């Protein structure tokens with residue numbers, strides 16, 4: 001063990017002497033950690049840590065890790081104590097021209113009252129987000145066809161509105177798993193909130209509290225779980241999205257802690273035994289690492305030549321199977337909902353299912369949640385005599401929802417509510433909590449208008465007869481195949497060569 005100086009704090013100079021693979025100390029949030037033996041365990045690879053060996057790594061650490069990640073992953077004897085303030089050499093991050101231009105775009109972004117729809121937030125986020133953040137948030141798997149199909153599928157569903165109904169008063173509030181919600185929309189779990197904004201997922205918590213919307217807390221949040229729950233108002237309803245860890249003891253601790261903190265629903269993600277190949281994210285290579293590095297546990301090193309997603313998700317249990325649900329029911333009283341395309345969910349006795357393809361970030365060419373909803377409702381009606389929406393077994397969809405009309409189509413087809421992911425990410429990335437509030441207000445405005453135009457006073461009036469989904473399964477138009485089309489010189493003879 002290295003002999004530490006007698007003083008309670010450690011000088012920056014001493015830390016700077018431990019700047020190699022042989023002895024690697026880093027500073028995070030003013031505390032010194034000996035990460036020498038953790039280098040090859042780090043899911044994000046050793047390179048990114050060695051870049052900050054002997055230095056302050058807080059700035060790099062913040063967006064990707066919950067604050068308590070380092071203290072929970074390093075044994076206590078590696079927590080060396082506080083660093084002597086102002087003895088640490090400042091990590092100068094040079095401001096590139098590109099970054100200056102991005103800051104310029106941030107200050108020139110339009111005022112919130114000019115934002116009219118959720119697409120505006122995406123358009124602005126694309127211009128103001130750091131490249132890594134935009135890549136991570138916007139990316140989807142392979143050719144991203146499913147990501148586009150998620151949105152396109154709603155365009156194959158048409159309304160049959162009712163007229164001459166008194167729609168002076170319209171009310172689109174509902175309950176989700178028995179909890180009040182101001183709209184049939186919840187904020188879906190999306191990881192790494194601090195890539196887009198220093199407050200990360202707290203932006204969602206604050207806005208959700210103010211507007212009576214339910215937030216689903218992701219396992220891979222940048223903020224710690226307790227930070228997010230502590231930021232909730234008394235009585236605010238939150239759900240927890242779980243990636244099941246190979247180490248079930250960790251999963252059990254997480255689930256029971258969430259229940260103990262008052263979370264009202266456990267959403268187990270079942271469509272991601274491994275996170276998909278999201279090529280925009282992969283291009284950001286979080287410090288490519290030689291995959292042959294064998295970690296201490298003797299297993300092949302984490303393949304770190306991918307983007308953030310792969311690096312942070314090596315813990316996910318690829319062996320998860322239907323029989324495990326009994327174990328989950330034995331460790332928690334929270335209603336359990338499966339998140340992913342899980343047709344057998346009803347027979348396994350869970351409280352519901354989110355028909356989702358993870359925003360197109362997993363299996364490309366997986367069908368959209370809304371298309372599966374039509375199939376699931378028909379099947380459960382025929383095989384189990386169920387009708388929907390159904391209090392006992394609630395159906396949710398997510399993916400590609402950008403308008404209140406998308407939500408109303410899902411409600412008409414039997415969903416209890418709909419999850420929205422990227423639009424809320426983009427809204428806080430560009431405008432913080434106020435952006436999320438604006439996004440929620442936009443949806444409220446759209447609900448009011450479209451409920452009136454549909455001739456519906458409450459969500460109960462939104463019935464299957466009000467939509468024509470007969471074309472939902474016709475994939476005659478495959479969403480734009482951008483990658484292929486942009487490379488293919490389709491206009492080969494556009495310009496005949498002279499002579």
Ligand SMILES: Cc1cc2c(cc1C)[n+](S(=O)(=O)[O-])c1c(=O)[nH]c(=O)nc-1n2C[C@H](O)[C@H](O)[C@H](O)COP(=O)(O)O
Nearest residue numbers: 137188189190191218269358359398399400420421422
């Ligand atoms: C956009 C996005 C989605 C993620 C997401 C991160 C981002 C940036 N992450 S991920 O890194 O692992 O893929 C999660 C996640 O933590 N857990 C999860 O269940 N779904 C995750 N999802 C999927 C999300 O919960 C919704 O299913 C999806 O976002 C719905 O599609 P839209 O974005 O089009 O609304």
